[in-house]
Amino acid sequence: MSDTRLVWAAVETAAPALDAVELTKTYGGSRGIADVSLRVEQGECFGFLGPNGAGKTTFIRLALGLLRPNQGSVSIMGTDLSENRLGALANVGYLPGELALYPTLTGVRTLDALARLHPRPPTLRDELLDLLDLERRDLGRRVREYSRGMKQKLGLIAALQHDPPVVVLDEPTGGLDPVMQARLLDYLAARSRAGRTIFFSSHVLSEVEQLCDRVAMVREGQLLLVRRVEDLPLGSLRMVRVMFSEPMPDDVYRSTNVSGLEVDGSTHRFTFTGNPAPVIAALANLPVIDLVIEPARLEDLFRNLYDPAVAEVPV
Amino acid sequence: MLSLLRARVRIAALAIGFGFFEFVVGLSYASIDQNAIRSLIDSLPPALKALSGSADIASPTGYLGSGYIHPVALTVQGALVISMATAAARDTESGAAELILSRPLAPWRWLLAQTFAVIIGLVVVAGGGYLGGLVSTLVVNDLGSVSAGALLETSAGGVLVFAAVAGVALLASVVCRGGARALGYSAGFVVISYALNYLAQIWTLITPLGRLSVFHYFDAGIVLGRGGLALADVLVLGGIAVAAAVAAHVLVERRELVR
Numbered sequence: 001m002s003d004t005r006l007v008w009a010a011v012e013t014a015a016p017a018l019d020a021v022e023l024t025k026t027y028g029g030s031r032g033i034a035d036v037s038l039r040v041e042q043g044e045c046f047g048f049l050g051p052n053g054a055g056k057t058t059f060i061r062l063a064l065g066l067l068r069p070n071q072g073s074v075s076i077m078g079t080d081l082s083e084n085r086l087g088a089l090a091n092v093g094y095l096p097g098e099l100a101l102y103p104t105l106t107g108v109r110t111l112d113a114l115a116r117l118h119p120r121p122p123t124l125r126d127e128l129l130d131l132l133d134l135e136r137r138d139l140g141r142r143v144r145e146y147s148r149g150m151k152q153k154l155g156l157i158a159a160l161q162h163d164p165p166v167v168v169l170d171e172p173t174g175g176l177d178p179v180m181q182a183r184l185l186d187y188l189a190a191r192s193r194a195g196r197t198i199f200f201s202s203h204v205l206s207e208v209e210q211l212c213d214r215v216a217m218v219r220e221g222q223l224l225l226v227r228r229v230e231d232l233p234l235g236s237l238r239m240v241r242v243m244f245s246e247p248m249p250d251d252v253y254r255s256t257n258v259s260g261l262e263v264d265g266s267t268h269r270f271t272f273t274g275n276p277a278p279v280i281a282a283l284a285n286l287p288v289i290d291l292v293i294e295p296a297r298l299e300d301l302f303r304n305l306y307d308p309a310v311a312e313v314p315v
Numbered sequence: 316m317l318s319l320l321r322a323r324v325r326i327a328a329l330a331i332g333f334g335f336f337e338f339v340v341g342l343s344y345a346s347i348d349q350n351a352i353r354s355l356i357d358s359l360p361p362a363l364k365a366l367s368g369s370a371d372i373a374s375p376t377g378y379l380g381s382g383y384i385h386p387v388a389l390t391v392q393g394a395l396v397i398s399m400a401t402a403a404a405r406d407t408e409s410g411a412a413e414l415i416l417s418r419p420l421a422p423w424r425w426l427l428a429q430t431f432a433v434i435i436g437l438v439v440v441a442g443g444g445y446l447g448g449l450v451s452t453l454v455v456n457d458l459g460s461v462s463a464g465a466l467l468e469t470s471a472g473g474v475l476v477f478a479a480v481a482g483v484a485l486l487a488s489v490v491c492r493g494g495a496r497a498l499g500y501s502a503g504f505v506v507i508s509y510a511l512n513y514l515a516q517i518w519t520l521i522t523p524l525g526r527l528s529v530f531h532y533f534d535a536g537i538v539l540g541r542g543g544l545a546l547a548d549v550l551v552l553g554g555i556a557v558a559a560a561v562a563a564h565v566l567v568e569r570r571e572l573v574r
Contacts (some may be wrong), residue, residue: 061413061573064417066413066416066417066571066572066573067571067573068571085419086419086420086421087419089417089418089419090419092417094414094417096410096413096414096417098410098574099410099414100406100409100410100411100413100414101411101414102317102321102411104321105317105320105321109320113317113320114414114415114418117415117418117419117420118418118419119419155414158414
């Protein structure tokens, strides 16, 4: 068997980095997530999208065994969490969405304390300190003296310093300036190319579009779709911005295929799929002074999917 | 150990403060007229007399022992163990537990580390109190009859009482949602326990209920005068501490330790 075939055989037989099957979690009578199944392959960069309260953090906590599901199972790198949670977590680096650090500890003590809890040595710490511009002398200061961005950097270093095979990041770019965000995304892309699995939740769509191989979208605890970024149904989706000479009511598009309508004074913004004729007909008799129709970006699809008026997923 | 590291300043300050307090208590014995204080205590109503324990407070052991059940001594040790033993609830509330338990660490081991930290902190603070009392026996001639060994057992008795409190606080920390609630239940346990022991001493109707208080099993003046702890008291206090701590460690595995 040639080397190439050996590599492919290994890829085909490798356990998924994260495999969630029919995960359901309710809090008392209220919804958490319902029946979510998701499989993330090793080496993938996977974006997990959803508005606040959609169930992203609940899913991540279930995936790490921090919450117990009412139903369903999760395995990480082939290890079932219900059988061997600690073994599964030995492969994971995690950054929580709401990072809580001990304010009286210094940065270096925080990193050391968290490093001791992980079986893998913190081999990437220096590299990450340089990448994120966190000065060594800052590590000697107490965390309570840190800015939000510095705390986020510390959390990122704690999550990534072990070079874990699976990285789970909940809103990783929060608190970072744009330069740092770009640097972090480039770094994560490089880690992904090096075979590490990156799973991150976000509502910043541009970074998902830039970085991810696949995305999943959740709404109200339900999985809406899982697609490769290039396979997302952006092709037939169009974003429209119309400016009228005077404010218009929002019911002018009745009986058209418009969704995600936003009204801002005399400007309307919405998306539609398919035949543009009904939309053009609806606008024909209105006092339009400017009209922009352009191919939709992921953000527009996202807005379209989360429009409460859209009962069905338009894909 | 992270818990110990975070509490190191608190532990050191309380150990020094407790030591200084016990030293001052011992030092003040030189300035009192034993007969005068004995007649003063005899003239007090039972409600006030009960505050100093059941030992003869005018005796060297009774006087020095009263320092170990003085409200200051109880507050110092109680504050330390409650603040440290309820850390799990506070960490869960703040989200720090989520960061730690997303590492390959079993929740019971996380709690065990906190338990060891509480015990070490308590021993250090009680050690400060012991040293303060010991120094006073060396510099005050009238306290020369108090043996170092008996004083050590008295301090150990205090450790046992507050180890039982720590066990209950650990249990509250695991059961309660929120650090403030865990702290409230733990402090409530100490206050009710103290009040029950006090009332049982002055009100014969509820005397049998005194056994429900952890303070019933530790009268420092008596321990110091007798020269050691009673085995039954050690077993009761140790039993409460261990049973509560074991229950906490079992329950923590069943809890979801995130906000």
